[in-house]
Amino acid sequence: MKEKTLSMLLAVILILISTIYPVMGTSYSNQHFNSTSMIPHQYFTYSEMTDLLHTLQENYSDIMLLESIGTTYEGRNVWMVKLSDNVNEDEDEPGVLLMGAHHGNEKPSFEALIFFIQHMVENYGKENTDDDEDGQINEDPIDGSDNDNDGLVDEDPSEDRVRNVIDNTQIFLIPMVNPDGVEYTDNRNDGWRKNRNPKEGQTDNIGVDLNRNYAYKWELYDIFPGPYGDSWTSNPESWNYRGEYPFSENESTAVKKFVESEDINISLSYHSYGEFIIYPWMHTSQYTPDEDLFISIGEGMASISKYDFNKGKGTFIPWPGGTIGTSENWLYGERNILSFTIELCRTRAPTNPSIVYKYCLAHVGVNLYVCERSPDIQVDKKIVANPYSPVSLRLMLVLCNMVVGNKNIIENI
Numbered sequence: 001m002k003e004k005t006l007s008m009l010l011a012v013i014l015i016l017i018s019t020i021y022p023v024m025g026t027s028y029s030n031q032h033f034n035s036t037s038m039i040p041h042q043y044f045t046y047s048e049m050t051d052l053l054h055t056l057q058e059n060y061s062d063i064m065l066l067e068s069i070g071t072t073y074e075g076r077n078v079w080m081v082k083l084s085d086n087v088n089e090d091e092d093e094p095g096v097l098l099m100g101a102h103h104g105n106e107k108p109s110f111e112a113l114i115f116f117i118q119h120m121v122e123n124y125g126k127e128n129t130d131d132d133e134d135g136q137i138n139e140d141p142i143d144g145s146d147n148d149n150d151g152l153v154d155e156d157p158s159e160d161r162v163r164n165v166i167d168n169t170q171i172f173l174i175p176m177v178n179p180d181g182v183e184y185t186d187n188r189n190d191g192w193r194k195n196r197n198p199k200e201g202q203t204d205n206i207g208v209d210l211n212r213n214y215a216y217k218w219e220l221y222d223i224f225p226g227p228y229g230d231s232w233t234s235n236p237e238s239w240n241y242r243g244e245y246p247f248s249e250n251e252s253t254a255v256k257k258f259v260e261s262e263d264i265n266i267s268l269s270y271h272s273y274g275e276f277i278i279y280p281w282m283h284t285s286q287y288t289p290d291e292d293l294f295i296s297i298g299e300g301m302a303s304i305s306k307y308d309f310n311k312g313k314g315t316f317i318p319w320p321g322g323t324i325g326t327s328e329n330w331l332y333g334e335r336n337i338l339s340f341t342i343e344l345c346r347t348r349a350p351t352n353p354s355i356v357y358k359y360c361l362a363h364v365g366v367n368l369y370v371c372e373r374s375p376d377i378q379v380d381k382k383i384v385a386n387p388y389s390p391v392s393l394r395l396m397l398v399l400c401n402m403v404v405g406n407k408n409i410i411e412n413i
Helices: 002-020 046-059 108-124 159-168 179-183 250-261 291-305 327-335 353-380 390-404
Strands: 064-071 077-083 095-099 170-174 266-272 276-278 338-344
Touching: 046 064, 046 077, 046 108, 046 179, 064 250, 077 108, 077 250, 095 108, 095 353, 108 159, 108 170, 108 266, 108 338, 108 353, 159 353, 170 250, 250 327, 266 327, 266 353, 276 291, 291 338, 291 353, 327 338, 338 353
Parallel strands: 095 170, 095 266, 266 338
Antiparallel strands: 064 077, 077 170, 276 338
16 A cells, blocks of 8 residues: 555656656647656647647747648648748748658657647747756757767757758648548547548548559559569558559649649658668669768768668669659659658657657757758759669569569560
8 A cells, every 4th residue: 555655646746847847958838748747648639730830820920831732532631831031932942841641640750740840930039048057058959969978868959050940941841641541540540541532442441552642653563563562552452552543642642732832952751660761762772863962861860860771772783672652752753852751669659758759859850950951952962863774674674584484574665
């Protein structure tokens, strides 16, 4: 009995402490993100996010713009947030695109972006602050390192850094690409991977995997059906169903039209889970024309998040296999935008408040770093070359035929 009473008393004390003392390094006006809470973390719903974004836009209208770039099958707005110092102008500044929730059950992907939006707007006009009360200011920014050798990491974020990024970058965020999937729940699912647009041939597993619906190299499904998993991406009941044709869905089309209307240098698409970073190509073993630049930025992000960075393998012959229809391939292959995927967390949607706060804060640092690198990207990146020239494609087919004995395919190239 004494042990039980003591445990309850300790819990009450911890709750009181977390209420009275704000989390070190934050200035948030609400307790949604509280690393010391004893209560499991509750992820934003679509309506809660919508209300928050409208409130933030009203309070910080000088640096934040909120607009709908399209509507979903079920009629929800796909919200886009723009952060910039002259937010209503189209300035000659590098554009950065951050997206979350292509898959509705990957909740950390939008939570991290909502956290980032709050961090940026609430710190832009704030004076430089000694957050850890050690007599120094901004000495330990969010970079994954203990810069002041006090045993703590990222405990004194830099307000100047926020200002510099907003003043010199146009940041575009789409926190929930797939709000219908986010909102869907039943007795087995808390969130739905695909969107909720029912297709012919579907009974229970309705919808389209939006991150297989982008238009880049769909013709390879016909040429190499095996290496690209045509049998399941074309199956309407599959979790990876790609849709009837590229950009068949409202949500992916909304992203397409928005991207085509802006000058964007780099994009991060957040997913969960796995704690790793990847980049194009998603469908071939060949290196990209910008391999050195991808590696430089990827390693920089990984040094902050401590995630694994999966470098391209690179082969003389661009061997087929992997994933077709991803946003990353389309953004880079068709729009010449450096694009990365970041898989957050070790589990799909952790509810430990400390874990949630940790990944959210770390990726504030990642996003800031990418914004700081963005001015150099337009200068450094190359024109994207077709990774499948007629010669290399024919050579691949010859080799494939040697392996699988299929001689009909070459005749159709």
